[in-house]
Amino acid sequence: MKPFTYLGFAFVSIILIALPKAHADVDPAMVGTWETNGVTAQGPWKLTWEIHADSSYLLSGALSDSGIIESGDGKWHTHSKITKQSADGTYNLRDVDHMEGTGPAGSGVWTRVADAGTAALGSSESNPFANVFAKENKRSITEDQLSREEKDKLKWDFFNASNNRDSRDRLEKKARDGIAMAQVFFGMQLAAEKNFAEAATWYRKGVEQGDRNGMRNLGVLYRDGNGVPKDPSQAMSLFRKAADLGDVDALYDIGNLYSDGMGVAKDEVAAVEWYRKGAAQGDKDAMNQLGACYWSGTGVDKSAREAINWWKQAAEKGDENAQKNLKMALEKFDESGQSRTSK
Numbered sequence: 001m002k003p004f005t006y007l008g009f010a011f012v013s014i015i016l017i018a019l020p021k022a023h024a025d026v027d028p029a030m031v032g033t034w035e036t037n038g039v040t041a042q043g044p045w046k047l048t049w050e051i052h053a054d055s056s057y058l059l060s061g062a063l064s065d066s067g068i069i070e071s072g073d074g075k076w077h078t079h080s081k082i083t084k085q086s087a088d089g090t091y092n093l094r095d096v097d098h099m100e101g102t103g104p105a106g107s108g109v110w111t112r113v114a115d116a117g118t119a120a121l122g123s124s125e126s127n128p129f130a131n132v133f134a135k136e137n138k139r140s141i142t143e144d145q146l147s148r149e150e151k152d153k154l155k156w157d158f159f160n161a162s163n164n165r166d167s168r169d170r171l172e173k174k175a176r177d178g179i180a181m182a183q184v185f186f187g188m189q190l191a192a193e194k195n196f197a198e199a200a201t202w203y204r205k206g207v208e209q210g211d212r213n214g215m216r217n218l219g220v221l222y223r224d225g226n227g228v229p230k231d232p233s234q235a236m237s238l239f240r241k242a243a244d245l246g247d248v249d250a251l252y253d254i255g256n257l258y259s260d261g262m263g264v265a266k267d268e269v270a271a272v273e274w275y276r277k278g279a280a281q282g283d284k285d286a287m288n289q290l291g292a293c294y295w296s297g298t299g300v301d302k303s304a305r306e307a308i309n310w311w312k313q314a315a316e317k318g319d320e321n322a323q324k325n326l327k328m329a330l331e332k333f334d335e336s337g338q339s340r341t342s343k
Contacts, residue, residue, distance in 0.1 A: 026055040027071040029093055034110040048113070048201050060201040060228070076101070082229055141179045142209050151181065158185040162192060175202060180209040187217060196227025207238075215242035216250045223253070223262065232263025251278035252286040259299075268299030279310060287314035288322040295329065304329065305337025 031053050037046040050058040051069060057078070059065040067080040077088040089103035091110075099110040143151070154174065160167040171189060174182035187202035200221050206214025219238030222231045236257050242250035255274030258267045272293050278286025291310035294303045308329050314322030333339055 025072060026051060026053065026069055028053070030069070030071050030076075030091070030099070033113040034099065035113055036108055036110050049110070050204065058204055060197055060204070065229075082231075141177075143181045143211065146179070146181060154179070154181055154185060158189065161185075161189045175205075178209075180206045180211040180214070183209075184211055184214040184217060187214070191217070191221075191226075196221055198227070200227045210245070212242040212245035212247040212250075215239075215245070216247050216253065219250070219253065223257070232257060234263075236263040248278055248281045248283045249285075251275075251281070252283055252289065255286065255289065268293075270299075272299035279313075282317070284314040284317040284319040284322065287311070287317070288319050288325065291322065291325060295325070303337065304333040304339075305335070308333060308335055308337065 030051050032051060034049045034051070035046060036049075048060050050060075052058075055068050055070065057067060057069045065080050065082050067078055067082070070077045071091065074090050074092060075088065076091050077086065079086045087104055089101060091102075092100045094100055094109075097112040099112075101108055101110055146154075154171070157167040157171045157174075161171050162168075168189065171182055171186050175186035183202045184206040187199040187206065190196075190199040190202065200218060203214045203218035203221070207218055215238045218228075219235040219242065220226075221228050222238065223235035224230065236254065239250045239253045239257070243254060251274050255271045255278065257263050258274060259271035260266070272290065275286045275290040275293065279290045287310045291307045291314065292298075293300050294310065295307035296302070300306075308326065311322045311326040311329060312335070315326045332341070
């Protein structure tokens, strides 16, 4: 299959060159978020590069990848963590917001993702982008920093974004302003529009600010392979981080990965324990699944009484599957777990 190429860079079917050393250094001037775009026979495409100070990068859009980038003296070299392939080329900083690059696919221009007017901020001798980064850092706003009114406005715009252009535009603007909650909401809107690659980009921005909802949502994309390469191990890592920060839904997701043996060795006992953690915190999906485990004896001793108990709690919370399961169970057993046919 012909490899996908884009201006300045390409993923090819062979390894071009091995990394010369385990630790790579990145030119501070390259640190930041950049976009490239173009048009092929298949239609328009866009790529977003997030280059970090520790030399790692995240690539999203028409392609998704992560790895290490080494740069200096006008030359760059990347090594993918996902494809295990490497590539190299040159770069030239044309101005504060534009970088010309060459690579296996030819040449192209990278544009820094920033608010209008940042190109006129000027530069410092030590780092020509120091002022840009300082401004972007100030724009990082976590959910805890928002007032109740601000959160309610964000929720209103999110719930109306699909049928109200003004709401969608406000949501996107607040996301671009660096508000983590808006970034995750905007990612969810993009996912609803089936634009999973762009959704992943915005979830990552929320993740970088420690947003647990962004972690779980990005984990779902990696679990299902939507907009990013399917990677259950990465999904598990993100679910665990979200769970550590108090995301109850992530407990159920972790249980499912253990139950299915995705990204981790299949362990039905561990799955039950994660479902139990979620159920203890009131998650109806975890309650329903825990009931199913007790009903079938999967990862736990079979118990109609416990199954009915958990299905009843989930049903009371409105879980339709639990309501159906409870109806089926009560046709065969009473709430104490005694068989109706034996009476």
